[in-house]
Each structure stands twice: as C-alpha cells, then as structure tokens.
Amino acid sequence: MPPVISARGVDFAYGKNPVLHDLSLTVQSGEVVCLLGPNGVGKTTLVENLLGSLRPHSGSVRVFGADPRRADAAFWARIGLVQQNWSDHAKWRVKDQLEWIRSMQLTASVRVADVAEVLDAVGLADKADSRLSRLSGGQRRTLDFAAALLGRPELLILDEPTTGLDPASKARLHDLIMDRVDDDATVLMTTHDLSEAERLASRVIIMAAGRIIADGTVAELREGLSREAEVTWVQDGEHHVHATAAPERFLQQLDLDAISGLTVTRPTLEEAYLALVSQPAEAEQNGTDHLTIRRDPATTPTAKEPRT
Numbered sequence: 148m149p150p151v152i153s154a155r156g157v158d159f160a161y162g163k164n165p166v167l168h169d170l171s172l173t174v175q176s177g178e179v180v181c182l183l184g185p186n187g188v189g190k191t192t193l194v195e196n197l198l199g200s201l202r203p204h205s206g207s208v209r210v211f212g213a214d215p216r217r218a219d220a221a222f223w224a225r226i227g228l229v230q231q232n233w234s235d236h237a238k239w240r241v242k243d244q245l246e247w248i249r250s251m252q253l254t255a256s257v258r259v260a261d262v263a264e265v266l267d268a269v270g271l272a273d274k275a276d277s278r279l280s281r282l283s284g285g286q287r288r289t290l291d292f293a294a295a296l297l298g299r300p301e302l303l304i305l306d307e308p309t310t311g312l313d314p315a316s317k318a319r320l321h322d323l324i325m326d327r328v329d330d331d332a333t334v335l336m337t338t339h340d341l342s343e344a345e346r347l348a349s350r351v352i353i354m355a356a357g358r359i360i361a362d363g364t365v366a367e368l369r370e371g372l373s374r375e376a377e378v379t380w381v382q383d384g385e386h387h388v389h390a391t392a393a394p395e396r397f398l399q400q401l402d403l404d405a406i407s408g409l410t411v412t413r414p415t416l417e418e419a420y421l422a423l424v425s426q427p428a429e430a431e432q433n434g435t436d437h438l439t440i441r442r443d444p445a446t447t448p449t450a451k452e453p454r455t
C-alpha cells in the first residue's frame with residue numbers, strides 16, 4: 148500500500164532563515180506518529196509544508212499520493228486538521244462554526260458526522276450556543292479538534308492538539324483519536340507532552356534544527372539511550388545495585404527466593420528525548436553526526452500493534 152504521507156528531500160526557509168533541511172518522512176496507513184522536538188525546530192513548518200500551505204523550496208510532498216497544493220475538496224474531506232494558525236469569526240456561536248465547516252464538507256463527502264454528536268463526544272455540548280470569543284483557551288482547542296473530527300477523517304494532522312487541555316479533556320481527546328485509529332485512520336501529531344507520545348504513538352519522530360534526529364518506536368528510542376537499566380535488591384541484609392542493558396537476562400541469574408526489595412528502573416522516553424535533543428549541540432561542537440535511530444519503513448509497525 149502506498150504511504151499516506153511521503154516527503155522527500157524537503158528544504159524550506161522563511162526568507163533567508165533556513166528551517167527545514169533535506170527532510171524526508173514517510174507515514175504508513177494506520178500509524179500514529181508523534182512529532183517531537185524543542186520550540187522552534189520546525190515542526191509546524193513541516194506540517195504546513197505537508198498541508199501545502201507552505202511550499203517546499205526543494206523536494207516533494209505527497210499526501211494520499213497527491214500534491215496537497217493542487218488538491219481538491221474531495222482530498223480535504225479525507226483529512227481532519229488541528230492547526231496552530233487558525234482564525235475564526237469571534238462572534239459566531241460554536242454550533243454555527245461547526246455547521247459552516249460541516250456544510251463545506253458535505254459538498255465533498257457523505258461521511259460527515261452531526262454537529263451535536265461531535266460536540267457531545269468532545270464534551271462541549273453545553274457550549275453549543277456560546278460565542279467563540281467566550282470560550283476558554285482549552286475549550287477553543289477542543290473545538291478545533293471537534294472540527295477535525297466532523298468529516299470522520301482517514302488522516303488526522305494535529306499540531307499540538309492538547310496544549311492547554313486539562314487532564315480529563317486530554318484523556319477524552321486521546322480516546323477519540325484512538326477511536327479514529329480503530330476505524331483505520333492514520334495520525335500525525337506534534338506534541339511537547341512525552342507521556343502523550345508514550346500513550347498514543349506507534350512511532351515517534353524527534354526533530355532538531357530542521358532535521359529528523361530520531362525515528363522509532365518508544366521502546367527503540369529508550370533502547371538507543373546509552374544509559375542502562377538499574378536493578379536493585381536486598382540480599383543478606385545488604386543493598387545491591389547493578390546496571391545492565393539486559394535486565395531480563397540479569398534477573399534470571401538472581402536467586403529470587405533469597406532476595407527482597409527487587410526493583411528494575413528503565414530509562415524513560417523523557418530521558419531518551421533529552422539525551423537525543425542535546426546531541427545536535429554536542430555533535431556540532433565535536434564535528435560528529437547526529438544520533439539517528441532509523442528503521443526500514445517496511446518494518447514500521449501499525450498503530451494496531453501493542454504500544455509500550
């Protein structure tokens with residue numbers, strides 16, 4: 148099956164400020180790809196290049212096999228978007244905004260959901276008659292997500308969809324994303340929330356300075372970290388600590404009947420992330436290449452496989 152998103156050798160600059168450097172990326176059907184990276188590394192710029200609202204200076208972008216800059220209404224009906232730079236009519240009411248989006252989508256698709264149904268799903272049913280200007284920041288973000296869901300999209304492209312959401316609203320949005328994935332949708336989302344990435348992602352991509360520096364499952368990123376797991380236990384009244392890259396194998400050597408207080412502490416995604424994003428500065432200083440965890444796209448797991 149051809150990839151849902153494919154970018155090849157994309158370069159992009161704002162004027163004389165280069166942002167994306169020879170960036171290539173493939174997202175397969177059914178994947179949930181979380182795009183991570185420090186502020187200003189180019190995540191939103193990449194998303195806008197993928198959506199055709201920015202034009203790569205060189206390289207190519209294909210979404211559903213088409214150039215998004217030449218795409219028609221039927222193409223956009225397959226995609227649900229949450230973007231950073233979205234303007235609206237502050238005086239409109241919540242349901243009017245969604246009805247307007249729905250009416251446009253109905254011209255290209257029969258899959259469109261009811262406004263009331265979507266507002267209920269995202270927890271904004273009681274705000275249907277509120278003016279957009281009266282919504283809180285988190286409610287506004289949730290409304291963006293409601294709009295993204297209206298067309299029951301095959302592809303969700305979500306730029307920081309959960310920023311500013313309280314934990315319960317965030318959990319509900321995660322469930323709705325995974326409902327779409329259960330319905331065979333593909334997801335590309337940016338986030339700064341590593342626990343969100345850990346929960347949702349079948350694959351994590353980390354960017355630094357306009358390049359992809361790591362690409363793999365959460366488990367692969369953790370394994371790529373040089374820090375080993377730490378095993379601690381008490382035996383004959385003495386505390387023991389052992390660092391190992393293979394804790395399961397080490398545990399087989401312990402006499403579990405003779406020990407107590409056994410703990411195994413593995414590196415977290417946060418530790419892996421922090422180690423990876425500190426690499427470019429070090430690499431630049433040392434003149435070495437970035438650490439890149441890359442897998443053969445053919446072996447890319449789908450979102451249906453168990454997550455770590």
Ligand SMILES: Nc1ncnc2c1ncn2[C@@H]1O[C@H](COP(=O)(O)OP(=O)(O)OP(=O)(O)O)[C@@H](O)[C@H]1O
Nearest residue numbers: 161162164166184185186187188189190191192193
């Ligand atoms: N419209 C613009 N004009 C000029 N420069 C821009 C514009 N938008 C973004 N930039 C610059 O491009 C770089 C990448 O910005 P971008 O918004 O893509 O980063 P990001 O990784 O999404 O950041 P964040 O995590 O803070 O959202 C930054 O240096 C930013 O200052």
